[in-house]
Amino acid sequence: MQNYPRNALFSALFLGAGLVGHAAAATVASTDAGTSVKQKEGTTATPSARKPPSATSATKTPPAPSTTLMQQVTVTGTLLPIDPNAAAVPVTTLDADQLGQTGVSSNMLETLRKVVPAFAGRSNAGASNAQNRNQFTAGGSQVELRNLPTLVLVNGQRMALDAVAGLSGSKNFVDISQIPAAALERVDVLTDGASSLYGSDAVGGVVNFILKQDYHGVTFGAHYGTADGGYKDRSAFVTLGGDIGPVNITATVSDAKTSPLFQSSRSFTSPMYGVVPGTGLPGVVGGGSYVLAPGLLTPPVPTGTAATAGSYAALSPSVYNATSAAQLSKGFDYSKYAMLLQQQEHKNLVVNMTSQPFTDDQIEAFGDVLISQNKVQSTSWAAAGQPFAHATLTVPAGAPYNPLTTAATGVTFADRSRPKQVFDTTDAYRFSFGLKGKLPGSWTWHTSVDYSESKLSERDTQLIFTPNLARAVAGGYDSSGNAVAGGAYSQVYGGYSINNPLVLQPALNPFAVTGNSAAALANVLGTEVLNGDSKLYSADAHAVGKLFELPAGRVNLAVGVSWRHEEVSGHADPNGRVTDPVTGSTAGNDQNWNGGMFTDPFSHGRNVSAVYAETLVPITSSSMNIPGLHQFDLTAASRFEHYSDAGSSHSPKLGFRWEPFDNQFVLHGTLTKSFAAPQLYQAYGPFDTRPVTDNLIGIVFGKPYATGNTFNGEDGVNPSLKPSTSTSRSIGFEFRPKFVKGLTLTADYSSITVHGFPGGADFTTIMQSVNALGSASPYFDSVSTGNFTNLGGADPFGTPGSLKAFLTNSATGLPDPSKYSQLYVIDRFRNQSTLIEHSWMLGLDYVLPTNHYGTWAVSSKGMLFNSYKFQRFAGGPSQQYAGNASNIGVFAGTLPKASFYSTLDWSYGNLDMTLANSYTSNVNDAGPAGNLPGIRVPSYSVWDLRGSYTWPLGGDEGDRSVTLALGVNNIGNKMPPIFPRSFTNQFTTSDIGTYSPIGRMVYVDLKVSL
Structure with a gap:
């Protein structure tokens, strides 16, 4: 590994010796999505690095016996029912308490990025991309482990892609903002390739959201956070659960809102001069040579047929001041119009259903329903940072507002009081149902069917309908529609369509900074409407059981089949087409919205069928007493997947788990072939x-x-296009020394090579x-x-x-x-790019063995990127992203070599206190394209503090309680570091996706369980 700055190590040493951890296995029983399979008696649970779950846990499970039993379960990353600690794959498990302690309740993306530094890079995009169309998510939240394609599951099953995939095509992701934290039992993060089990997109790993289940009672809560600049983060939820006969229904309703954060409210982005082109500002004429004098909203001189001035110079300086486009740009503060964070509201209903066995064959039913609506408002993303739609035109002589006796050239029309805004509404639905039961012998079976859909409606407001602008300015009619020289009325196309009849309306004044009436702006300033849709139908069936016995133990096998149909579509209104719908040309009736987003209608789908299998073969066991081979297991998995449009892929996986002497020290490793199907x-x-x-x-x-x-x-x-393929190699260890009770050290090395990544050559x-x-x-x-x-x-x-x-x-x-x-x-997409990644995940968890002064626990998680090289095309140069920042390209953004999240937790009775640190190492600002000599940007460290107290309310099970928490995130109010070059084309001076612009946020959480 490489050497890293001492301040990085100091930060991590204080809260965990600089090592970053993952819980190597899930500690909650599950079958794909969390249901218990079988208890393994006589084993004790691994000590947690956090305080033990209290009796007020939201899951309200019955009190555990005095001797805790480890569950033999099927965890994320394997279909086989095994002890979680026997898994050969690295899985990080985050329970509801860990998610809640971040102080971020309304944004699952930011929660995961905070506690799992492996979610690194620009591909983890959400609310902070308000000004970046290249990372346009329409308000959705995307996560990617190691900045690589990552599969998102809910209860072990796929979800439909966010509907924005049908519009820009720049993003193919499952929107995790559909999944409220209040509805989660835990999140499993598998950090190696898993296409052999789950299929396409599991190149970087898998994130599996496990919903609350088998809950009895009522829990409700609220969160409120505030920061400077008017930023607010608030949410509320109610969870109810109970039995209806043999079926348990657990339901959560939640609502979360965040305020917009404007650039003008942060010193590192305000003022922001030199962004908007001078020729794009209202009041500018002569192509940027003159600007309306200060204090004037329109030229106060005779106009139209009464005009007397023959030139702009004749009106200077009382009406127009001589200037230049550069001077105008340097004098306009763009920060008043631009958002750092979008305004968001997420409404969610989540219902999870489980049943007791209802037949002699012990068949059980399960299922879930997710319904969500995300509403997002952001400022314009338009090129060149233009906050309002503008157009430069020539106004003919005699037009009602022309102050010259000749044609007025280089006139910029824009309205300062009507900035462009984007409103996105995404409605998402998921319905899942399944049955499972027992087969003869030791075999079990599991089936499920799923349907999910994401529907996006986007409105881009205050755009200029180009075909009407010149007509609206020309005038030439009286109020009755009679042609009159210099008349104050214009004839324009009605209803924003050149196919509609002409209508009469007051003439538009293009020389005004603002102040045109709504009647004059009708049919000129309008709203583009875009719609996207994404659907997924899927079915899966598999069986798991014993093949035979070996001296070291039994050989288990899982076999299964799956099918899914995925489809994506999108379209803009007729004025938002790229090409003329009749001729297919870009020179006809197309791209009529000035400043809009253009796309032609698109709809396509594909069918995917697969067969898969997995086995675990125990080679040696502790009972065999073989020196150096206390226990050694081999795992193997394979999946064959056929695409109706892109051919077939085969994804094998081999793994091992080795205890040389005992379970204090474990080595594990995998070799995986994964793939990512081409985006539709x-x-x-x-x-x-x-x-x-x-x-x-x-x-x-x-x-x-x-x-x-x-x-x-x-x-x-x-x-x-064909699927891109990847080879993933991982090796790691887990060390739980008996001589230091409560200590767990982990390290996992990853080497991933992706071939055939779709990309353009430029x-x-x-x-x-x-x-x-x-x-x-x-x-x-x-x-x-x-x-x-x-x-x-x-x-x-x-x-x-x-x-x-x-x-x-x-x-x-x-x-x-x-x-x-x-x-x-x-520049068409081709399977021509290659990516090579080398990284480490390290970890430490330690529970101090003392009960005299409460329980002390230290935890630290993190990510070290040794290398992240991308070659756009064969024979081309390789670009190194690790340790650098850029803003153009497939993997643009900031990818620090070292990131850590560390916590120190103290619990005493009903009091719990947590001090947390987020650390990011220094990076090099390599310019927008990442090809300039690096300018060093310093490391970044932020501290959080949270305290909570629980008041028991009594009850038969002692699970009624009230918990109040107070916290401060970013105690020092530290702002993001300045990048001199990389993000100038995003019109900020920092990467606000990697470094939060919120600053110090004070919050309060309340949870009541009854």
Whole structure:
């Protein structure tokens, strides 16, 4: 391992000797999702690093006997019923108390990121991406272990992807904000590949949310937190449970809200000058050469046919001040309009059902229902940081508000009082039902069917309906609709459609900073509506039982089959299409919302069928008394999965668990082949065509070729995409020395290589390759003239050097900008990228063996990235992300080499106090693209403090209580560190996804159990 700064080690040593841990096994009985299989008698439970669960635990289980029994269970990462400590896979288990002690109750993403540092990197995106369209989640929350594709399960079963997958295609994830913390019994985090059991997307690992079950009684609670700048975090929940005959119903209703946090409320992002282009501000004319004088809302001079001034200069300085676009940009504070954190509200209903055996074959039923609605409001994500929609136009002479006698050029229309906003509403549903029972012998069976859906409705407000702007400004009609020179009324398309009849409305004043009437803005400023939908149907059946006995123990086998159908769709309103619906061109009735998000209708689905098996073979056991082989087990799993559209994948897995001398020291390791299926949007989504700056042509052929023009670009989909494959190797140990009672040390090393990761080559690489190799280039079919090749364009660049010749005037030998508009380049997704990751997860848990002064417990968890290299295409350079920060690319963001979360807990009677520290090592700011010499950004350390007291209320089982907790997160009110370069294109000076911008937050929690 590498050396890390002493202050990192000091922080971790104080709260756990700098080691970061995971509980190597679940300590709650489960079958896939938490149901007990069989008790293993005579074994004692492993001491927890936290205080023992109190009688007021939310699960209200019956009191345990004096001798605690370890459960033999099926845990996340295996289908076999084994002692959790016998698992060969590293599993971190977080119970409800651990989740609650973070002080974050309304955001499951931030809770998990806090307590499990392996959730690192930009792919863990949520409320903090308000200004970053590349990480657009429409208010959803995505988690990824090690910044790699991670499978999310609920009670061991898949969920539908968030519906945003049907719109931008930039995000394919399960929204974990659908799952309220109040409804959880625990969260299992499996940190190695698991495609052999669970299928696609388990490259980085698995997160399994286990819902509360078999609950009796009523528990309700509330949380309220506040921070400077008007930020508030509040939530409330009620959990009820009881039996109806042999069936237990456990239900949780919750509501959580967070306030928006504007950049203007934080010193590290305010003021923010130089972001908005000067030509995009209201009151600007002459293409940025003049601006309306301070204090004026519109030119106070004769206008229209009564205008007397022949130029802007004639109105200066009483009306217009001479300026420049650069000066205007430097004088506008963007922070007043931009959010650091989105405003969110999450409403959830979760119902979990379990039954007692109701037949002679001991068949049991189980199921769950999740219904959620997430509402999110954020400010505009638009390019160049433009807070309000704007357009530059020429206003004809005689138009009712033109202050000149001639055509007024370079006039910017925008309304300062109407910034763009985005409203996202996601409704999600999940219905799951299953049966399980016993078969002859020692075999059991388990079946389930599931349906889940995510539906997104997005409204992007205050956008300009481009076809009406010039008409609205022109005027030329009286109030009766008669044509009159300089008339104060205009005729525009009604209902934001060029197919509707023209309607009469007051003329629009484009010279005004604000103040246009609602009637004048009607049919000009409008709302784009986008919709996405994602569905998942699935069925699974498997059986588990004994094959035969070996001297070291019995050989168990699990075999199963599964099927699922997944589909994704999305569309914008007619004005939000990329292409004309009739011609398929980008030059017709398309992209009519100025500042909108454009996408063509898209819908596609696939069927996936699979067979899988897993076994555990005990080679030696303690009863055999073999020196150095106290116990040695081998595990093997395999899954064959067939996609109706992308072929087949085979995912084997081998593992071992070795106790050389006794269970004080255990070595375990796995070798796994995993895969990630191609995203439906990447394979079958609509084409995204747009003009691209010719600065890229200048990069390829030299600066003279960057003439200020554009060529045609397309981010192309590829139906030929195949699943990306990965090889994951892990090895680790667990040390529980008897001579230090209560101490557990763990370490797990991971090496993951992903091949065939879908990615683009970028336009510069494509043009360089085609010009150098001609028809021998792998990108030959991506460069054409007249149109894109998928739309009938010709590809005449089969000879090396012919592309440059096409862009060059043969007579002068100089660039020929007139040819640029004839050039079409597609950067389609290809299985061409490679990722290599090496990391460590380390841990310490220690319960001090004393009862005189309460119980003291130390815990520390963390992540060490040795390397994280990404190669975009074969033969291309590898980019190192570990220890660096960037903001462009597949894995952009901050990926610190070392992250720790450490706690010191003291409980005395009914009092519990926790001091926690979050530490992030220093990183290098490598610029937006990650290719610049690094500028060192210092390490970051934040301290939290929480105290709680429980008042017992009595009762037959002693489980009625009231618990009050007070806490402070970020005691020192530390703000995120400054990044001089990387996040300038996100219009902040820090990575607010990695470093919270909330600052000091004081909160109170109340929980009542009856």
